[in-house]
Amino acid sequence: xxxxxxxxxxxxxxxxxxxxxxxxxxxxxxxxxxxxxxxxxxxxxxxxxxxxxxxxxxxxxxxxxxxxxxxxxxxxxxxxxxxxxxxxxxxxxxxxxxxxxxxxxxxxxxxxxxxxxxxxxxxxxxxxxxxxxxxxxxxxxxxxxxxxxxxxxxxxxxxxxxxxxxxxxxxxxxxxxxxxxxxxxxxxxxxxxxxxxxxxxxxxxxxxxxxxxxxxxxxxxxxxxxxxxxxxxxxxxxxxxxxxxxxxxxxxxxxxxxxxxxxxxxxxxxxxxxxxxxxxxxxxxxxxxxxxxxxxxxxxxxxxxxxxxxxxxxxxxxxxxxxxxxxxxxxxxxxxxxxxxxxxxxxxxxxxxxxxxxxx
Amino acid sequence: xxxxxxxxxxxxxxxxxxxxxxxxxxxxxxxxxxxxxxxxxxxxxxxxxxxxxxxxxxxxxxxxxxxxxxxxxxxxxxxxxxxxxxxxxxxxxxxxxxxxxxxxxxxxxxxxxxxxxxxxxxxxxxxxxxxxxxxxxxxxxxxxxxxxxxxxxxxxxxxxxxxxxxxxxxxxxxxxxxxxxxxxxxxxxxxxxxxxxxxxxxxxxxxxxxxxxxxxxxxxxxxxxxxxxxxxxxxxxxxxxxxxxxxxxxxxxxxxxxxxxxxxxxxxxxxxxxxxxxxxxxxxxxxxxxxxxxxxxxxxxxxxxx
Numbered sequence: 001x002x003x004x005x006x007x008x009x010x011x012x013x014x015x016x017x018x019x020x021x022x023x024x025x026x027x028x029x030x031x032x033x034x035x036x037x038x039x040x041x042x043x044x045x046x047x048x049x050x051x052x053x054x055x056x057x058x059x060x061x062x063x064x065x066x067x068x069x070x071x072x073x074x075x076x077x078x079x080x081x082x083x084x085x086x087x088x089x090x091x092x093x094x095x096x097x098x099x100x101x102x103x104x105x106x107x108x109x110x111x112x113x114x115x116x117x118x119x120x121x122x123x124x125x126x127x128x129x130x131x132x133x134x135x136x137x138x139x140x141x142x143x144x145x146x147x148x149x150x151x152x153x154x155x156x157x158x159x160x161x162x163x164x165x166x167x168x169x170x171x172x173x174x175x176x177x178x179x180x181x182x183x184x185x186x187x188x189x190x191x192x193x194x195x196x197x198x199x200x201x202x203x204x205x206x207x208x209x210x211x212x213x214x215x216x217x218x219x220x221x222x223x224x225x226x227x228x229x230x231x232x233x234x235x236x237x238x239x240x241x242x243x244x245x246x247x248x249x250x251x252x253x254x255x256x257x258x259x260x261x262x263x264x265x266x267x268x269x270x271x272x273x274x275x276x277x278x279x280x281x282x283x284x285x286x287x288x289x290x291x292x293x294x295x296x297x298x299x300x301x302x303x304x305x306x307x308x309x310x311x312x313x314x315x316x317x318x319x320x321x322x323x324x325x326x327x328x329x330x331x332x333x334x335x336x337x338x339x340x341x342x343x344x345x346x347x348x349x350x351x352x353x354x355x356x357x358x359x360x
Numbered sequence: 361x362x363x364x365x366x367x368x369x370x371x372x373x374x375x376x377x378x379x380x381x382x383x384x385x386x387x388x389x390x391x392x393x394x395x396x397x398x399x400x401x402x403x404x405x406x407x408x409x410x411x412x413x414x415x416x417x418x419x420x421x422x423x424x425x426x427x428x429x430x431x432x433x434x435x436x437x438x439x440x441x442x443x444x445x446x447x448x449x450x451x452x453x454x455x456x457x458x459x460x461x462x463x464x465x466x467x468x469x470x471x472x473x474x475x476x477x478x479x480x481x482x483x484x485x486x487x488x489x490x491x492x493x494x495x496x497x498x499x500x501x502x503x504x505x506x507x508x509x510x511x512x513x514x515x516x517x518x519x520x521x522x523x524x525x526x527x528x529x530x531x532x533x534x535x536x537x538x539x540x541x542x543x544x545x546x547x548x549x550x551x552x553x554x555x556x557x558x559x560x561x562x563x564x565x566x567x568x569x570x571x572x573x574x575x576x577x578x579x580x581x582x583x584x585x586x587x588x589x590x591x592x593x594x595x596x597x598x599x600x601x602x603x604x605x606x607x608x609x610x611x612x613x614x615x616x617x618x619x620x621x622x623x624x625x626x627x628x629x630x631x632x633x634x635x636x637x638x639x640x641x642x643x644x645x646x647x648x649x650x651x652x653x654x655x656x657x658x659x660x661x662x663x664x665x666x
Contacts, residue, residue, distance in 0.1 A: 223574075
């Protein structure tokens, strides 16, 4: 009897020691949380952020503990998930979709010691940074390729939600294409979702049926690329290299590279040098890159693309340079005037030449 | 004319996964069981269909696998709710979450893989007819199967004794039990039939519609199917028409945007749910209830000992 009791106590002691050991270890680790709007397997936006998480884990090894929540819808759900992460002891949280903006600001107030980073937003606080990539630079350059490659002079754009990020993407695409092809038309279809492969396919098919032969997408699944491949037309990839979904279709793609940024910010937070900042990295920051150009693109078009990319990267050229008018004809930028970041980040109008009206 | 054809074809194709899933759920609910796990069964079917087609190279095997996988999920639901008497609503919700999670886990290796184009039928003479041929006789076999299924279910409920028994069980399981029908057995079968249908619906999504595998790709279609069952007042044909109506709204609004006509997309994506709420309100008024043919025992558990 006594022996059994001894054994029991021994087990209890062992367990206690073990759990203490675990909690001591966990306390040492720097905890980083990621919140994604889509599934990590979307092969687009969320996939690229998740690559960033992996890079952070690899760079810091067992000094860092990473967690993530995927397919978190924008709105009240996001607030719950972010709060949970903060409660569970996360030191730094990356919220990677525009719609998380208000939830992040709310939760950040309640957890002043936790650091937050919100992608693509514009609201900051002492413990909330924002970060984004100047995707419009890539879209302008890709617009040039599309403008040269189209035979029907009709480009398609599968859009998600009418937020500044998407609106500037549409405008930049149009300007790029228009700069090399004055007859260009851009057809825009809103699918009201970041991720719905079925609906994205239907939208791509609708555009195709209306004569589109180069497709842009501002949604996160590879479904439009797949449809372009099936229909024998071209498409520009989104967020990651979508070559495997459309080996013939993909002309180029806008690849988001969050890895260096994430590693840098985690390092700063660990060392205590983290500050609330607003980072908007362009091609020259390495946060936006392009895969190898499709072989069907003629050498001179590829060269034109490269010249533009280099000029933007060197700061010699800005896609939004005047003279430009808004869609309704009101003057917007004077000759040679370059748009300010503030105006760009809150863009809520089409520029002249883009057809259709912006949903509210 | 060409555009009209492609819009029409687009509508049918977009609606077909919903037709499959909704018709399965009609049968389940007519037997008095509410399975809210349609979304979970669709996504498992989508993965099974895609994975088996990739591995074996055969579409037929892929489609069969999707039915088996959907039915297996449904079997799990049946064991829990019919034998272990768990709450149907909670179990259905759990089934959805389980399906989404399991498919994401098992499907990791399949995102990025591709399958060949699903073959379209070629009916001699009919497919070659101008216009009519393009409109009606150039779909893939599954579209015709879905329509045949709807007619089959209609016939089953209206003309067969077994169909009548299922309806009786759905309307009054105690009465059916007292005259010697095994409520449990029939419900196991209808639940698994519903699962197989949802599975095929999923396969249609991953093999024909997109065709690719990505986790979460069902994007709420299971919930729309559930809404369509109510919308269609548990009538197979009405549920199918509801699916086409829903597909029609989706495709037409995409096309209208391309033409520059803007109706708020948010409004349009709200419509099917709004219609369902209206129908639900109508049903909740006792006088209309009998006309709506809502199964009287829907969602209530059956204890044989009572």
